[in-house]
Structures are given as structure tokens and as C-alpha cells.
Amino acid sequence: MATSVQVVIDCADPERLANFWASALAYQLQDPPEGYATWEAFLQDRKVPQDQWNAASAVVDPEGKGPRLYFQRVPEGKVMKNRVHLDLNIGGGPGTPLEQRKGRVDEEADRLAAEGATKVRPVDERGEYWVVMQDPEGNEFCLQ
Secondary structure (H helix, E strand, O other): OOOOOEEEEEEOOHHHHHHHHHHHHOOEEOOOOOOOOOHHHHHHHOOOOHHHOOOEEEEEOOOOOOOEEEEEEOOOOOOOOOOOOEEEOOOOOOOOOHHHHHHHHHHHHHHHHHOOOEEEEEEEEOOEEEEEEEOOOOOEEEEO
């Protein structure tokens, strides 16, 4: 049996990044624990101080296939290039004509830029095409 994976992302604003990545991946914010209508109700019940409510957030694949992404607030900012990044495969794969893949990738890059991402650069080489992006806190990812 394979080991399940959770991807943890350090950040300044877990709620903002969770909402961004939920949109980018077609994920959803993780539901609050059973018996609670909202996360606020859960946190109040646990007597978590309100200034700590945005200490963490998570998004999950609604189909249960992809990994959970967990966003945790940390005091330090990002200072260098990521050693690991996510590649979002939205172009259709190698069986899809290159121009069609480019169109899909560029359209998604525009959509995510409107949600706070930054387009860093397109890469078009050896019959492959992808766009290097940064999420709202500067974490690199690629659309291919």
C-alpha cells in the first residue's frame, strides 16, 4: 500500500493561500470537524485566541485522490527559490497538439494571475511549453 502524502507550505497568510490553491487545484477548503458548522465555531469552542485563528488552513481534493495541502503561518518570509515546487498539468499532456496545450496553459496563467499569482516567464523548448508562476506569497509553481 502506498504512503499518503500531505504537502505543507509555510506562509504568512494561511487563509489567503488556502483559498488561492483551492482555486488553482479545483480543491476545496477542508470542512470543519464533525459537529461544527464552521471553523470559527470549532476554534471558539476550543478557546483558541482569535489572533491565532489564521495560524493554519488546509485544502483537500473533493474526489479524495490528491494530497492534502496544509498551510501553516510562520514568522519568517520566503527568502530564496523553492527547492520543491508543484507542476499543475492542465495542458492536456503530450498527446495534445502543442498550440492547444499553449492555449490552455496561457488561459490558466491569466486566470490565476487575476487571483493573485504572478507570471514569471513562459518556457517554450524542445516541443514542451510551460509557464513559471508564483503564488500570492512568491512560492514558485509551473503550469504545463
